[in-house]
Amino acid sequence: MAELHKDIERVVLTEDEIKEIIARLGDQINHDYADKNPLIVAVLRGAFVFTADLMRAIKVPCAVDFMAVSSYGDGVKSSGVVRIVKDLDTKIEGRDVLIAEDILDSGLTLSYLVDLFKGRRPRSIRICAFAVKDIPNHTAAVVPDYVGTHVPDEFIVGYGLDYAERYRNLPYVGVLKSEVYS
Ligand SMILES: O=P(O)(O)OC[C@H]1O[C@H](OP(=O)(O)OP(=O)(O)O)[C@H](O)[C@@H]1O
């Protein structure tokens, strides 16, 4: 059996650390949305694992919809263009929208989505990012309202995050061995 684990150079976030992050984010969201009925928008594909865990930590009534966008393709660098693969099925006018994203890196994906959604006149838009990449000398175009954790400026995989569509099913987050890229 080809084992994904053997391709990992270093673990960045363990399963236990991820559980703690989810519990804390859930508490914050439950507090802030106590009397609301938010629409959680999962940004596919990367955020599907995070969103499934986050939703189960959210105790207030909420709905979920899915937006699929892609800008990295099979590489480790953004193409610079966000392509809509699937749009929402839900009307967001008047809704409290909470975008669930796996990682904020260059910020291109989230700034694109926030601009797009603002035009649809939701009551509010907030961002919950599982991981925010710490990029030296980079001022992000968007600042998430909820941040799971900060990660170093390296390409990471696991917990929904892929390299060439692999590794999304790793239950932790890690950095790949360099030979995987060659
Ligand atoms: O802040 P940015 O530089 O825009 O990067 C973040 C985005 O990149 C990844 O998506 P990707 O385009 O790889 O699609 P995927 O979710 O289907 O893997 C990730 O899931 C985020 O959505």
Ligand SMILES: Nc1nc2[nH]cnc2c(=O)[nH]1
């Ligand atoms: N898998 C993966 N996708 C990303 N998209 C933007 N940054 C990253 C990253 O570090 N890992």
Ligand SMILES: [Mg+2]
């Ligand atoms: Mg990707």
